[in-house]
Amino acid sequence: MNKINPNPRRSEEPVWWSLFGAGGSWFAMLTPVTVLLAGILVPLGVIDASAMSYERMQVVAGSWLGKAVMAGTVILPLWHAMHRIHHGIHDLGVKAGLASKVVCYGFAALVSVVTLLLLFTAL
Known part of the structure; x- marks a missing residue:
């Protein structure tokens, strides 16, 4: 008996x-919209290119909301990818254990910190 x-x-x-x-959801919902807007509708002329001019995008990127969106766009999909890699290593039968977790999640944490520092000190 258990x-x-x-x-x-x-x-x-x-x-x-x-x-x-969170990373998978962010990537699945926001990346297609970004590609649609910046990669398809603006080049085709459906949306006026001045709507996404350098000056306008600089104002958006300088706001706290713009910085939060840029941080989420880099950080959350990175955590998603590193978690997938960590479990993929395990699924392949590699007995990396704690080392795999430290490398994968450590890399994601390092890039997250660097991203936040760059966003909130440079812009």
């Missing part, structure tokens, strides 16, 4: 899965 462990070991996995889900 007994339920009254003191289960805590896992940090929900943190990684939430970043994975």
